[in-house]
Amino acid sequence: MSASQEALPQINSPKHVINAASTQGRFISFEGTEGVGKTTAIEQLCTHLQDNGIEYLCTREPGGSPFAERLREILLDPATNINDDTELLLLFAARCDHIQQVILPALQAGTWVICDRFTDSTIAYQGYGRAHGDEAVRAKIDALIEQFVPQLPELTLWLDLPVLEGMARANKRSAADRFEQQATEFFTWVHKGFDTLATQYPERMQRIDASGTTDEVSTRIWQAVKESFSLG
Template sequence: MSRGLFLTLEGGDGSGKTTQAELLEQWFTAEGRTVVRTREPGGTDVGLEVREIVLHHRGDIAPRAEALLYAADRAHHVATVVRPALARGEVVVQDRYIDSSVAYQGAGRVLDAREVRSISEWATEGLVPDLTILLDLPSEVARRRLDGARTRYDRLEAEAAEFHGRVREAYLALAAAEPDRFLVVDAALPVDDIHDRIRARVETLA
């Protein structure tokens, strides 16, 4: 049995994570691998309820409460979806993981990034992706993409440009600190070029 493979996609909203997840799923399926495509929050029934709270709740949510809600979703998601799939030798392609919390709740909400990471590492029992793909895009370009595709913005998408600028810088700092785990790709490149670069890196993991 092939070993399980855990791939996460990170980046700001509008960076193309969903498109690249779909292309990865198609490629792995064509190679005969079983793929579990999932996301955080919302990869389980519990996660869907958490997603509605953290992204669409009317009114403020205290930053620490927000971070804990994401961690709670992550604990359940990893225990019930991700680890079982990896144990079966499947490929998990996941939209967002711990790095999202460090970037959005740590830098974006100006919480202590080390504490935010520590909560999620405890929640997931230290599960680390084999590869994290960071689709990097300036926040103003991402906003133009969202403006052309959205009729409703969630709580994070609706934040000011300064918030999204902090998130992007945090992502790039995370990637610089762990170059062996991260692949940073310019999300302004053509879709197929991005996929080719991702495939080339994934093939080195085999």
Template structure:
């Protein structure tokens, strides 16, 4: 059974491309450190040496895997990340801020690639339960696709295989995130990330203070 942690604090940031997760994770790291908390900032897929190798394969390679095999690789990277990075930090009482976690697998593979296929969603749900780790709080950054596309164009640089998929895929991902949030209102807080960086950061901190006052 997957349970929230009692030591440390595990916060995940979720959202589609161009939502600003990486920027907000960095700012949140700084803000919580100023409050005297020891913070570890990490990401998925990745966050541990083996998981980073799988990240390169999953995001950059034209691997041609079946969808279930792709999901299993994401969870292989996730378990390496949990065991080598996340759990040790949480056991030491740190705040762990993770850019993406299992909700992204549900949204991208379950809803985006599999069009919400119930069998694949159930497959992912069973794997989530097997990981034995649930975030204390998930902050879902929501932005309109028009704004997300503009941000991606301004960011420049190379795009990964998911970013290059068509608009219909990204709309399914956004809808998937909304469905996931509706199913877990106690854990997931949806944040309007369409404002400027400072406004979004304040909204995140306000939600953390409201939901995790300790």
């Protein structure tokens, strides 16, 4: 089995659903620059959901469906040489398939969807990292979202960490992908993009301090989720 196939989302169905709120599908996304600890944070949130009897599905962008995972391989491959418009359109092609094949069916079935990156990453990475917040590029992204994204997350958890600290963490990994190879200036602009979005959409997008231990960050995240969805 290829790495992309292994990454395809699987619905986790606890044997005993004990929380009434779990009968309604919820959509949560995680965002952040490189090295902020999204993978661990998502795993720990899913443990909390499991413990509370909530059926959930973990997925990611780019990717999440068989077709989108193929596009992910292209987008992350350091050997890929494409211009900014091509990159943006490939991201939305992957997103369209992901939404229709995975996200919407899960939500309609009452399953919580936990997504590693979504539209906010496109605005931050392509709109700010690539285009430094250029209004014409932002308008292009906004138009694509309006036309092709029928469902936005109800809650976005922005794991915030100083850029240099996150990059130092990321550099400890194996070979960097096409985005991770960008310079510090790129990620400084990406961070500015997330900060702008958090200011623009304070009810949906919550800043989570990603410093400290994994348990401390997990506690902050679970508190935010409980408050957002009135979980006991």
